[in-house]
Amino acid sequence: MDNVCDDQVYSKLFRAHSRTVFNYIYYKFGNEEKAHDAVQEAFVKLWENCAKVAPEKAKAFVYTVANNLYLNVLKAEKVRLKYQDPKTSITAQNPHYLMEEQEFKDKLEAALAALPENQRTTFLLNRIDGKKYTEIAELEGVSVKAIEKRMHLALQALRKQIDGI
Secondary structure (H helix, E strand, C coil), rough: CCCCCCCCHHHHHHHHHHHCCCCCHHCCCCCHHHHHHHHHHHHEEEEHHHCCCCHHHHHHHHHHHHHHHHHHHHHEHHHHHHHHCCCCCCCCCCCHHHHHHHHHHHHHHHHHHHHHHHHHHHHHHHHHCCCCCHHHHHCCCCCCCHHHHHHHHHHHHHHCCCCCC
């Protein structure tokens, strides 16, 4: 039986999932450095918990850890902004625009977070990274038809939750 603590299994998991996790986190952070850090930290945590994580659960584990790291950074940034000097803050320049922009971002993030992981991954890989359905199907190990269905369901759900997409 495969074990995540085995160097070969761990390396295979890293090669199979690190790029996809990076793309997902990069989309959320919009910052390459933070995305690399989150992916690296997520795989470190996988190694630290290798005896507790089954190989078939490793992908979900890494996504969850990376996403939680993102949320922690986001919370820290919100706290920093809350206590920032208003004279130097961009929000002091055009609060209405920034409020609308933030509301849309919050709606989009909530809508994306509400999608099942497979739909969210498919949507982000296609719309953000520009991957074709065949490439995504290969990455995910499913048929192109399955990817088409995921994308259809993701778009349906997003349209329902966010006006104007």
